[in-house]
Amino acid sequence: MAKILLGGMEIEVDEDGFIQEPERWNKEVAEDLAKIEMAYPMSDDHWKVVNYLRNYYLEFEIAPPIRMLTKQTGFDLKYIYQLFPRGPAVGACKVAGLPKPTGCV
Amino acid sequence: MVTEAKVKAVEGYEKTLERWLGNVTKEDVKKVLEMVGKIDKLPYPRLVKLYLDLCSYCGACAEECHIYKTYPKKEFNPAYRTSLLRSVYLRHFTLIGKTFRGLIGAKELDEKMLQEWFIRFYQCTMCRRCGVFCPFGVDNMALVRTGRVFISAALGKTTLDMGRGVDSHLSLGNASFMKEAVFKHTVKFWEEEIKEKKGWEVKVPIDKIGAEMYLIPPNTDFFHSLETMEGITAMFHAAKADWTMSSKIFDVVNYGVFYDDDVWEKIINMHIEEAKRLKCKILVVGECGHALKSLMMLGPSLLGAFPFKVKSVLEVTADYIKQGKIKLNKEANPEPVTYHDPCNAARMCGIIEEPRIILKVVCKDFREMVPNRDRNYCCGGGGGVVLETASHDYRVEVAGKMKVDQIKQTGAKIVATICANCKVELDHLITYHKLDVRWAGVHDLVLNALML
Amino acid sequence: MITVLSYLVIIFGYIALFVFIFGLTYRILGWARLPTGFYWGLYPRPTKWTFSSVIWKIFALPTLFTTDKQLWIAAIFFHIVLFMSVALHFELLGVHFGPEATIDPIGACAGIIALIAVVYYIQRRLGITRSKEISALATHFWLWLLLVQVGIGTYLRAFDVVAPEVYSAFAISVLTFKPTLPPPDLWFLFHAFIGEMYLFYIVFGKPVHSIGQFFSQYILAKPERR
Ligand code: HEM
Numbered sequence: 096m097a098k099i100l101l102g103g104m105e106i107e108v109d110e111d112g113f114i115q116e117p118e119r120w121n122k123e124v125a126e127d128l129a130k131i132e133m134a135y136p137m138s139d140d141h142w143k144v145v146n147y148l149r150n151y152y153l154e155f156e157i158a159p160p161i162r163m164l165t166k167q168t169g170f171d172l173k174y175i176y177q178l179f180p181r182g183p184a185v186g187a188c189k190v191a192g193l194p195k196p197t198g199c200v
Numbered sequence: 201m202v203t204e205a206k207v208k209a210v211e212g213y214e215k216t217l218e219r220w221l222g223n224v225t226k227e228d229v230k231k232v233l234e235m236v237g238k239i240d241k242l243p244y245p246r247l248v249k250l251y252l253d254l255c256s257y258c259g260a261c262a263e264e265c266h267i268y269k270t271y272p273k274k275e276f277n278p279a280y281r282t283s284l285l286r287s288v289y290l291r292h293f294t295l296i297g298k299t300f301r302g303l304i305g306a307k308e309l310d311e312k313m314l315q316e317w318f319i320r321f322y323q324c325t326m327c328r329r330c331g332v333f334c335p336f337g338v339d340n341m342a343l344v345r346t347g348r349v350f351i352s353a354a355l356g357k358t359t360l361d362m363g364r365g366v367d368s369h370l371s372l373g374n375a376s377f378m379k380e381a382v383f384k385h386t387v388k389f390w391e392e393e394i395k396e397k398k399g400w401e402v403k404v405p406i407d408k409i410g411a412e413m414y415l416i417p418p419n420t421d422f423f424h425s426l427e428t429m430e431g432i433t434a435m436f437h438a439a440k441a442d443w444t445m446s447s448k449i450f451d452v453v454n455y456g457v458f459y460d461d462d463v464w465e466k467i468i469n470m471h472i473e474e475a476k477r478l479k480c481k482i483l484v485v486g487e488c489g490h491a492l493k494s495l496m497m498l499g500p501s502l503l504g505a506f507p508f509k510v511k512s513v514l515e516v517t518a519d520y521i522k523q524g525k526i527k528l529n530k531e532a533n534p535e536p537v538t539y540h541d542p543c544n545a546a547r548m549c550g551i552i553e554e555p556r557i558i559l560k561v562v563c564k565d566f567r568e569m570v571p572n573r574d575r576n577y578c579c580g581g582g583g584g585v586v587l588e589t590a591s592h593d594y595r596v597e598v599a600g601k602m603k604v605d606q607i608k609q610t611g612a613k614i615v616a617t618i619c620a621n622c623k624v625e626l627d628h629l630i631t632y633h634k635l636d637v638r639w640a641g642v643h644d645l646v647l648n649a650l651m652l
Numbered sequence: 653m654i655t656v657l658s659y660l661v662i663i664f665g666y667i668a669l670f671v672f673i674f675g676l677t678y679r680i681l682g683w684a685r686l687p688t689g690f691y692w693g694l695y696p697r698p699t700k701w702t703f704s705s706v707i708w709k710i711f712a713l714p715t716l717f718t719t720d721k722q723l724w725i726a727a728i729f730f731h732i733v734l735f736m737s738v739a740l741h742f743e744l745l746g747v748h749f750g751p752e753a754t755i756d757p758i759g760a761c762a763g764i765i766a767l768i769a770v771v772y773y774i775q776r777r778l779g780i781t782r783s784k785e786i787s788a789l790a791t792h793f794w795l796w797l798l799l800v801q802v803g804i805g806t807y808l809r810a811f812d813v814v815a816p817e818v819y820s821a822f823a824i825s826v827l828t829f830k831p832t833l834p835p836p837d838l839w840f841l842f843h844a845f846i847g848e849m850y851l852f853y854i855v856f857g858k859p860v861h862s863i864g865q866f867f868s869q870y871i872l873a874k875p876e877r878r
Pocket residue numbers: 256257258335710711713716723727731734773791795798854858859861862863865
């Protein structure tokens with residue numbers, strides 16, 4: 096496992112760049128991750144997605160269904176791909192500091 | 201044409217695969233070789249032996265492999281891929297191989313060869329299209345899987361995300377680290393969705409002992425294609441079916457199918473045990489290809505007949521349509537729709553006409569892509585390849601390229617399919633190649649068209 | 653030279669026949685004794701009549717027809733004339749199919765068609781990348797040797813070099829373990845010797861597909877049982 100510099104901290108990430116220490120996630124970390132995910136600068140819409148994912152994760156320890164995400168944010172999948180070019184699972188979840196979703200996602 | 205992007209995509213993934221296998225030692229080689237010597241102990245020894253013996257290296261299969269056609273290099277030739285196993289078998293376990301060696305293509309298993317095995321076997325999408333066209337009936341997929349089984353059984357190595365999925369499966373009963381509370385929360389969400397979209401009060405029966413049908417969808421549908429779950433639920437509701445889901449075993453995927461017999465058996469036993477506990481008459485597999493293969497074909501042939509039937513949800517819906525139990529309105533899906541035959545559903549399990557029966561009554565403009573049915577091309581994500589984040593570029597640039605061209609040719613606006621892996625791959629293909637198309641499960645379209 | 657070859661043909665003939673009979677039995681049992689296990693059929697599958705569908709797949713090669721029409725034509729013609737010439741070889745055992753005047757031209761024509769087919773096989777292995785890149789040296793060797801063998805055979809037929817009574821007397825003497833010396837013709841001896849080599853090749857090389865196919869196609873075409 097590698098450590099990389101995010102938001103001024105050394106944070107452990109897995110091999111696809113998902114952070115392994117979710118409790119150390121904060122705004123600056125998210126922005127640095129967004130740079131890697133080609134989602135920088137982050138607009139309000141970016142934050143809406145990230146905050147939703149984050150809150151869901153804190154409650155359920157997992158990523159939400161995409162349908163839930165699109166419904167709660169009001170964005171369709173195409174738009175989410177515009178915000179996060181690598182998509183909701185790899186792009187958005189990474190920026191939101193979630194572990195990588197597994198299983199056909 | 202082999203573009204620079206393709207070269208980069210392939211090289212990138214090959215490097216990753218090499219890294220995943222890691223350093224191999226002489227000891228590792230010996231362990232794997234021991235497995236090769238025990239071909240007779242495999243659960244399917246006759247065909248492996250035949251396929252090792254019969255290939256004449258005519259090259260017909262290469263002409264039919266979507267990967268070789270997109271990127272004609274030797275290493276992607278299906279017969280080359282399997283020659284890796286064949287040549288080692290010849291060299292170490294046959295007299296003529298020991299005698300004539302390289303002259304007849306026999307090769308020693310060494311560290312380098314083992315690396316080559318790992319890379320080549322995990323690049324194949326196990327779609328079996330080559331097997332359809334071999335004049336001698338040699339099914340390269342069976343050998344590719346066998347090669348993966350050897351490596352997994354001897355060294356415990358597989359690809360990254362597949363391994364993680366299996367870890368999750370063996371500890372939690374599903375491949376996505378999903379707990380019961382999440383499942384129940386998700387169920388509630390899609391019940392509400394149906395209410396909003398259809399105005400129907402629908403409850404998903406959970407853990408109902410003695411229900412006629414026990415539905416197990418692939419877990420992926422919860423995350424990636426919840427509309428499919430809504431469609432299936434609404435369909436059962438409209439048909440007044442007696443069905444249930446389980447709060448424990450709600451994931452039908454079984455990655456063991458792709459690479460390991462022990463894992464396969466452990467996971468399929470979860471499905472069987474839960475079906476027995478629920479005393480269902482029919483285990484209904486949701487929109488999932490490899491799970492159907494596992495439960496419909498491999499399971500009964502190895503573990504003996506089950507005390508329940510196994511059906512695809514497609515068969516159930518198609519039967520309801522034939523019996524007039526559900527009413528559907530074509531006008532709800534006015535856009536042109538095409539259908540992608542998942543390899544595992546079509547070639548392996550013969551779920552070929554059912555989705556067409558359904559699509560023809562739920563959408564106004566249904567178009568076939570060519571080739572189709574049992575001769576379809578793989579989406580590019582089969583054999584567990586789509587599970588890997590790291591395989592993305594390889595999939596969209598090389599393995600799925602034929603599918604992209606096929607979809608374009610139909611001019612359809614929706615490409616429907618019945619496999620969770622295919623849906624993810626189609627999603628990636630459509631986004632990467634900027635197609636003006638969207639993907640859907642067949643039951644997503646059923647949901648739109650259903651009437652009470 | 654001729655004497656040496658004569659003895660070689662006799663001695664090697666015994667070895668080859670032995671290996672052919674026992675080797676082939678060994679290989680067939682090798683497949684037959686193993687369980688099929690996993691049910692790995694391919695759709696579309698017949699609901700019944702498996703046997704006829706397997707026969708159709710083996711003798712008409714319908715899928716090869718879709719994939720590679722040239723190879724299909726070559727393979728069909730090659731194997732038809734191959735079976736013809738194998739049948740004609742029963743003259744060795746004294747079986748006669750008709751007057752020499754009609755049989756010899758038929759045999760020679762079969763030989764010429766086989767020659768064309770083998771030339772195509774060779775050309776294909778050298779010219780078509782997807783086949784060339786996976787062929788071992790031995791494959792090429794056997795194909796070229798086949799060319800030589802078929803060439804000599806055709807010549808022997810066409811020019812009636814050795815009379816049928818003569819070579820059948822020789823073959824029967826060998827098979828009844830009272831070997832006499834073969835007819836002293838160099839081409840005949842070469843043909844016999846290479847033919848004996850091919851008995852090995854049939855067992856250990858690619859032509860074992862002639863038997864293995866009945867097993868492999870059956871696995872793929874097992875009838876539906878849903
Ligand atoms: C039972 C029916 C048989 C079928 C359906 C069959 C089919 C085929 C096919 C499709 C090929 C072309 C593939 C290739 O280029 O390798 C082929 C090649 C060949 N077959 Fe057969 N075969 C049969 C029986 C036999 C028998 C009995 C022999 C000889 C004893 C034989 C000898 C050969 C040889 C020497 C080749 C050329 C291989 C090469 O290209 O190097 N076959 N066969």
